[in-house]
Amino acid sequence: MFVKIAENSQELENAYMIRRKVFVQEQNVPLEEEIDEYEKESTHFVLYDEQHQPIGAGRFRVIDNIGKVQRICVLSSGRKNGAGAMIMNAIEEYAIQQEVPQLKLDSQVHAIPFYSKLGYEIVSDEFMDAGIPHKTMKKTLL
Numbered sequence: 001m002f003v004k005i006a007e008n009s010q011e012l013e014n015a016y017m018i019r020r021k022v023f024v025q026e027q028n029v030p031l032e033e034e035i036d037e038y039e040k041e042s043t044h045f046v047l048y049d050e051q052h053q054p055i056g057a058g059r060f061r062v063i064d065n066i067g068k069v070q071r072i073c074v075l076s077s078g079r080k081n082g083a084g085a086m087i088m089n090a091i092e093e094y095a096i097q098q099e100v101p102q103l104k105l106d107s108q109v110h111a112i113p114f115y116s117k118l119g120y121e122i123v124s125d126e127f128m129d130a131g132i133p134h135k136t137m138k139k140t141l142l
Contacts, residue, residue, distance in 0.1 A: 001047060001048065001049055001050065001055075001082075001083060001086055002047070002048055002086075003045055003046070003047050003048075003056075003086050003087055003089075003090035004045070004046050004048065005043060005044065005045055005046075005090075005094070006043075006044035006045070006046055011044075011046055012044055014046045014054035014057070015044045015045070015046045015054070015057040015058075015059070016035060016057075017054065018046070018054055018055070018056060018057040018073055018074075018075060019034055019035070019057055019071055019073055020034065020035075021075060022073035022074070022075065022076075023071070023073060023130075026076070027130075027132065028131070029130040029131075029132070030130070033130050034071075034130075038059075038061060038070075039059075041061055042059040042060060042061040042070070043059065043060045043061065043094065044057065044058075044059050045057060045058045045059065045060070045087055045090055045091055045094075047074065047078070047083055047086055047087050049078065055074060055075045055077070055078035055083060056072075056073060056074035056075065056078060056083050056084065056086075056087050057071060057072075057073055057087070058070070058071055058072040058073070058087045058088070058091055059071045060091050060094060060095065062098070062100055065100065065101065065102075066100070066101075066102050066103070066104050067091075067095040067098075067100040067102065067103040067104065067141075068103075068104055068105070069088070069091055069103050069104070069105040070105065070106075072084060072087055072088065072105070074087070084114060085114075085118065088115075088118055091103075092139075092141060095141055096141055096142065099142065100141065100142075101140065101141055101142040102138060102139065102140050102141060102142075103120075103138065103139045103141060104123075104136060104137070104138050105120065105136070105137055105138075106129060106134045106135070106136050106137075107120070107134060107135055107136075107137050108132050108133070108134055109126065109132075109133040109134065109135060112135060112137070115137050116137075118139070119139050120137035120138065120139045121137060121138060121139070122135050122136070122137055123136050123137060123138050124136035
């Protein structure tokens with residue numbers, strides 16, 4: 001498996017396809033909420049399997065010198081084998097290269113243990129986003 005920053009329209013479509021399958025089809029997030037106005041200003045990451053098929057995605061953007069990690073997802077067939085951690089590691093490495101000192105994300109409550117293992121800490125009360133309970137988490141990189 002390997003993670004690649006989307007550099008062309010096909011790679012970007014791969015990221016969107018994964019997000020549609022996970023968030024829209026599996027979790028019933030409305031498409032207009034999933035694909036939003038921040039796509040163009042974000043850096044998109046795509047996880048590919050050994051056959052070079054896209055199986056995971058995520059995006060990153062900077063807001064007030066804090067990295068915002070969003071839309072981390074892996075197809076059900078690729079979960080539980082470190083795929084999500086590979087995406088997160090690639091985003092963190094990219095953020096460090098960009099000299100972004102801290103990352104923030106809004107985790108679905110069920111995914112909090114995953115992000116906690118990666119060093120993220122809860123910094124908010126629970127809130128709803130797209131009908132799903134979330135909490136904000138942060139991690140200092142630099």
